[in-house]
Amino acid sequence: MGKDFQRIFQTITVDNGSEFQDCAGMEKSLRRRTPRTRIYYCHPYSASERGSNENMNRIVRRFFPKRTNFDSVTAAEVAEAEAWMNNYPGAILGWRSAGALFGEQLAA
Numbered sequence: 339m340g341k342d343f344q345r346i347f348q349t350i351t352v353d354n355g356s357e358f359q360d361c362a363g364m365e366k367s368l369r370r371r372t373p374r375t376r377i378y379y380c381h382p383y384s385a386s387e388r389g390s391n392e393n394m395n396r397i398v399r400r401f402f403p404k405r406t407n408f409d410s411v412t413a414a415e416v417a418e419a420e421a422w423m424n425n426y427p428g429a430i431l432g433w434r435s436a437g438a439l440f441g442e443q444l445a446a
Contacts, residue, residue, distance in 0.1 A: 340446070343374060343375075344367070344370075344374045344375065346358035346443070346444070347374075347375045348375060349375060349376045349377075349378060350364070350375055350376070350378070350406045351377075351379075351380060351388065351391075352377060352378070352379060352380070353376050353379070353380050353382070353388070354379060354380075354382055358377075358379075361377050361379075364377055366376050377411075389431065390404070391426075394423065397422075397423055397426070398419065398423070399416070401415070401419040401422075402408075402419070423436075423438055425437050425438075
């Protein structure tokens, strides 16, 4: 997202996975002395703290069931799932899609 990263990603919520161990590095800005974003951790086994994430995981599983070998998944298949998810209207978004709302925010 380049120069717009800090405007777009004001906070990031993660779980306790090992891929998120470098919290300080993820918050750090290379261009400024202040953090570029805030990182928040969810409590283990608290799916209610990640409701939207859990719903998106369920949708991902429609396209790629558990134990899918991603070595055999094509870029076109990933793009199809991505497009479907970004254009799916959600109740929490007032029945608009995440892609449409993201586009509006970028234009603002």
